[in-house]
Amino acid sequence: MKDSELGDSNDEKSDKRILDWCMRDRCTRGGVLTAPAYGAEPRGSDIPDATSALDGTFQTQDGAAVEIVSDDLDQGERVVQGLTSNGVAVRFLVQSTSVSDADRDAIKQDLAGPTDPQTATDFGETTKGVETFNVTAEPLSPDLIWEPVSVIASTPSAASIAWTAGEFTAKVPEVGSEQSRGGEVILEELEPGSPYSAELESSETELVDEQLATRTRTVEFQTLPEQATRDDMSLFTYQNWTTAYIHKTFIPDATVDAIYCGQPSNTFGGDNRSYRTPSFDAPNEDPDYRTMMFGNVNWDNPAPYDFIWTRGIGASKIYNSGGGLVTTLYAGADDMVVKEISVGSSYAKAYFDHSSSNPHCSFFDVNYGGVIRYAEWVEFYRSGTVAVDGYRFKAPAHEMYARFNTASGSDVWRTISHRPNEGFQCLLGNGACGMDFYQASASY
Numbered sequence: 001m002k003d004s005e006l007g008d009s010n011d012e013k014s015d016k017r018i019l020d021w022c023m024r025d026r027c028t029r030g031g032v033l034t035a036p037a038y039g040a041e042p043r044g045s046d047i048p049d050a051t052s053a054l055d056g057t058f059q060t061q062d063g064a065a066v067e068i069v070s071d072d073l074d075q076g077e078r079v080v081q082g083l084t085s086n087g088v089a090v091r092f093l094v095q096s097t098s099v100s101d102a103d104r105d106a107i108k109q110d111l112a113g114p115t116d117p118q119t120a121t122d123f124g125e126t127t128k129g130v131e132t133f134n135v136t137a138e139p140l141s142p143d144l145i146w147e148p149v150s151v152i153a154s155t156p157s158a159a160s161i162a163w164t165a166g167e168f169t170a171k172v173p174e175v176g177s178e179q180s181r182g183g184e185v186i187l188e189e190l191e192p193g194s195p196y197s198a199e200l201e202s203s204e205t206e207l208v209d210e211q212l213a214t215r216t217r218t219v220e221f222q223t224l225p226e227q228a229t230r231d232d233m234s235l236f237t238y239q240n241w242t243t244a245y246i247h248k249t250f251i252p253d254a255t256v257d258a259i260y261c262g263q264p265s266n267t268f269g270g271d272n273r274s275y276r277t278p279s280f281d282a283p284n285e286d287p288d289y290r291t292m293m294f295g296n297v298n299w300d301n302p303a304p305y306d307f308i309w310t311r312g313i314g315a316s317k318i319y320n321s322g323g324g325l326v327t328t329l330y331a332g333a334d335d336m337v338v339k340e341i342s343v344g345s346s347y348a349k350a351y352f353d354h355s356s357s358n359p360h361c362s363f364f365d366v367n368y369g370g371v372i373r374y375a376e377w378v379e380f381y382r383s384g385t386v387a388v389d390g391y392r393f394k395a396p397a398h399e400m401y402a403r404f405n406t407a408s409g410s411d412v413w414r415t416i417s418h419r420p421n422e423g424f425q426c427l428l429g430n431g432a433c434g435m436d437f438y439q440a441s442a443s444y
Helices: 012-025 101-112 424-428
Strands: 067-071 077-083 089-097 131-135 147-154 159-163 168-172 176-179 184-187 195-202 206-208 211-213 216-222 242-250 255-257 267-269 291-298 307-313 316-319 325-329 336-343 347-357 371-381 385-393 397-405 411-419 435-443
Touching: 089 385, 101 371, 101 385, 101 435, 131 336, 147 216, 159 195, 159 216, 168 184, 176 184, 216 385, 242 347, 242 371, 242 385, 291 336, 291 347, 291 371, 307 336, 307 347, 371 424, 385 397, 385 411, 397 435, 411 435
Parallel strands: 216 435
Antiparallel strands: 067 077, 077 089, 089 147, 131 307, 147 159, 159 184, 168 176, 168 195, 195 216, 206 211, 242 291, 242 397, 255 267, 267 316, 291 307, 316 325, 336 347, 347 371, 371 385, 385 435, 397 411
């Protein structure tokens, strides 16, 4: 909008009227709300207020209440649909977390404590392959304390996004990069009935355990159909069948020195790859990792098939100075466990607790080379989000992905996080190079 469209700068009444609209409608530029042209009808009553929805108040930007048409009142993920005072359809998707600061501190204390060395008897020359466990998940406890995390509020042509991480940047491919104001981004002039994706990154870098950490979250939403009315209101869910998560650890190099295990003339075999999106055969694909853990929520299946998790171990090979294979061993997997699993109608969470050692770093029957160690809470939202909250030792490389059902009935993988290998000394624990805190998500 050109400055001339704002009216006569000498007209104090005109300036005041425009200022009033901007204060009410949060005027910004570049694909989000801009100041209305002089004489135009203010449209704040049609733009949903995502920030207020974090506190359970459903209204538009001018403070007018939304007429509620449906409210599923689900824990973890609540969908509220209604009509503005002008009869415009609006949908609020409120995602909450039951992972508390106390839960995060417990992870940190667990990883900060001494790690029990695995004995050499945990290792073997043969693999168990991918182990699968069918679990009867617990229902969500009524004692859980929920804290809202984000709200996506959308109409046929506009959306607002609020996130509790403070100020943030939202990268929307169709719009560009937008900076929040008051913890909220408002998008306008969107296409009705169309999908959008926003990558959120907190503007407030935090110091966590003397390490700089940035929170990220990916949200996806679909605008409502054009001219949507009360009759178009229906419960909202993207994931009809399953939602899954996979966490792999791997060594990017083809080989690495074995000196840290007291074998200066030998090398360990790596995985000889970079980050790689899982195949459609995952978790039963050919191992391209040191370790793998996978969890899958079956939203409507009866027990014991409502949650399935798997674990896998890659071959650990050692080579002599001439490149000849000396031996192949497999680490034990007994300390790779998914537990504390609970599932509701639109939200599930599970605790991934992982510890695995290099079988070639042993003296008599005790391993001394450190462990691949991480622990994390994974939250599954049926609308199409997987969020991860955890800590890890900074070796080797880690990659995390979420799998979603598409509207056509097929599956698609989305990246949650890639974490680099920062040195094998990090396998020795927090005292060697500190822990890596991560909080990230992916959406469909």
